[in-house]
Amino acid sequence: SAVISQKPSRDICQRGTSLTIQCQVDSQVTMMFWYRQQPGQSLTLIATANQGSEATYESGFVIDKFPISRPNLTFSTLTVSNMSPEDSSIYLCSVSGDSQETQYFGPGTRLLVL
Amino acid sequence: SQQGEEDPQALSIQEGENATMNCSYKTSINNLQWYRQNSGRGLVHLILIRSNEREKHSGRLRVTLDTSKKSSSLLITASRAADTASYFCATDGGRKIIFGKGTRLHILP
Numbered sequence: 373s374a375v376i377s378q379k380p381s382r383d384i385c386q387r388g389t390s391l392t393i394q395c396q397v398d399s400q401v402t403m404m405f406w407y408r409q410q411p412g413q414s415l416t417l418i419a420t421a422n423q424g425s426e427a428t429y430e431s432g433f434v435i436d437k438f439p440i441s442r443p444n445l446t447f448s449t450l451t452v453s454n455m456s457p458e459d460s461s462i463y464l465c466s467v468s469g470d471s472q473e474t475q476y477f478g479p480g481t482r483l484l485v486l
Numbered sequence: 487s488q489q490g491e492e493d494p495q496a497l498s499i500q501e502g503e504n505a506t507m508n509c510s511y512k513t514s515i516n517n518l519q520w521y522r523q524n525s526g527r528g529l530v531h532l533i534l535i536r537s538n539e540r541e542k543h544s545g546r547l548r549v550t551l552d553t554s555k556k557s558s559s560l561l562i563t564a565s566r567a568a569d570t571a572s573y574f575c576a577t578d579g580g581r582k583i584i585f586g587k588g589t590r591l592h593i594l595p
Contacts, residue, residue: 376528414574415529415585430582464528473517475583477528 374399374467376478384484385455392451393481395465400445403468405475406438408461415464421448455485490518490558490575490586498592505562507589509575510555518551519576519583520560529574532560565593 375398385391395404404421418438419427427440442448452459462482466475490511499505509518517536521529535542535551535558542549548561562569572588 414587417582417584420582466529469531473578474519474531474534475529476531479528 373469374401374476376465376467376476378463378465378478378481380481381479382482382484384486386486387456389455390451390453391455391483392449393463393465395448395450395478397446397467401467402445403472404442404448405466405468406440406448406450407464407466409464409480410461418450418463421450452483455483457485459483460485490577490584492573492575492586492589494589495587496590496592498594499565500594501565501567503565505565505569505591505593507560507573507591509558509560509586511558511575511577511586512556513577513579515553515577515579517578518549518558519578520547520549520558521574521576521585523572523574523588525571532573562591565591567593567595569593 377396379394406418407415408418409415417430418433419429421427421440421442423442423445437453439451462480464477464480466477490509493508517534519534520532522532523529533544533549535549546563551558570593572590574588575586576583
């Protein structure tokens with residue numbers, strides 16, 4: 373299984389600012405994903421981070437709001453832009469295991485927007 | 487949508503008792519998975535059951551899958567305080583994994 377770290381673990385931000393979340397994996401992986409989990413809710417897939425090309429966004433999420441970088445096979449960033457209180461959530465990155473069926477998750481970044 | 491829906495939303499049981507959680511979904515799947523999340527942290531994969539399997543065991547976990555009813559159950563036997571967490575089912579229909587809303591399990595001492 374992969375070991376995944378995220379930075380920051382939590383942050384409190386002001387409305388209108390942006391925050392970049394980093395995700396680091398201890399091994400090379402093909403598929404990396406970014407999820408949002410709003411308070412008391414399930415996980416919603418934001419996008420799949422593709423190495424060497426643009427991320428693939430899910431319905432309801434756009435690149436201008438959630439730009440993603442994937443410079444190599446072990447690292448990705450998600451930026452939450454022009455934040456509003458509705459962006460207060462836990463943001464999780466995950467990677468696919470060898471079988472591409474299961475996912476391994478980072479510890480999450482807890483974001484509060486005031 | 488193929489989103490899984492867990493039932494009950496919340497469950498409190500005494501330590502040592504068995505806990506059963508159910509998941510229903512709407513469309514065909516390749517497999518169904520169960521994950522655990524402690525206190526808003528990252529999810530931990532527990533078990534995967536394929537569409538051609540009916541039952542699977544892993545330690546104190548037992549998962550069943552009924553594709554005709556589009557439902558699955560997760561049984562945790564001899565519960566412990568450390569089992570207190572949220573449990574999510576996730577369905578894989580081929581393109582992506584979709585998570586249900588989760589069951590919050592609380593083990594009482």
